[in-house]
Amino acid sequence: MTKILLVEDNEMNRDMLSRRLERKGYLVVLAVDGESGVEMARTQAPDLVLMDMSLPVMDGWEATRRLKADAATRGIPVIALTAHAMSSDRGKAMEAGCDDYDTKPVELPRLLGKIEALLGRAAALAPSGAEPRA
Template identity: 60%
Template sequence: MSGAILLVEDNELNRDMLIRRLTRAGLEVVTAGDGQEALDVMRAAQPAVVLMDMNLPVLDGWSACRAAKADESIAHIPIIALTAHASEGDRRVAMDAGCCDYATKPIDFPGLLRKIENLRGTP
């Protein structure tokens, strides 16, 4: 797999654990701690995929996704919502906000890797 993954997570323990696991899987990881920082990093780094926590400070994940999809310089970047909310309604809200996929916490890591690979178009 090539191309950086942007991990947007404000919880330091969750962020560190995911960074370790993604790095061990051979992925380059850049991070952001809130939705506004995520938009800035997306514009600067043009990551291959974004893993976006939805409950974020400054600008929440839902708003950040909508803003990303409205910005033609980053609208093409696929976003996977990461959330503790597991209902079908929550999934629909994530998709309506512009997410391409959805993963609930606690994260099924092998499943998340498959989602990343599918969005990046790698086998």
């Protein structure tokens, strides 16, 4: 089963999105701040991370930079989730190391398309002879 780490501090957003993803067949693990998100990415080895950018303790920008700087987690695709819809925010997310960007409120069909595209790309990039992350 494909595991998604959802890093989101807003309880309502976290509950709503995790339930919707679970109904689509994903296993969802949760973190409530950037620091715990980085730690959970290391210990849970998710197939993909959905990262809120406005987080307590450590924001999503820094958490993503740390994930991408760590050999153990750099290959995990990260989708930035933010209420900020300015084109500069998309650029900032990509600069931090995010693989894609989506805005809140989440439109599930659009987000699912991005998730599937990144999971397919990650499987295609898996070393020959290695099992793709599933």
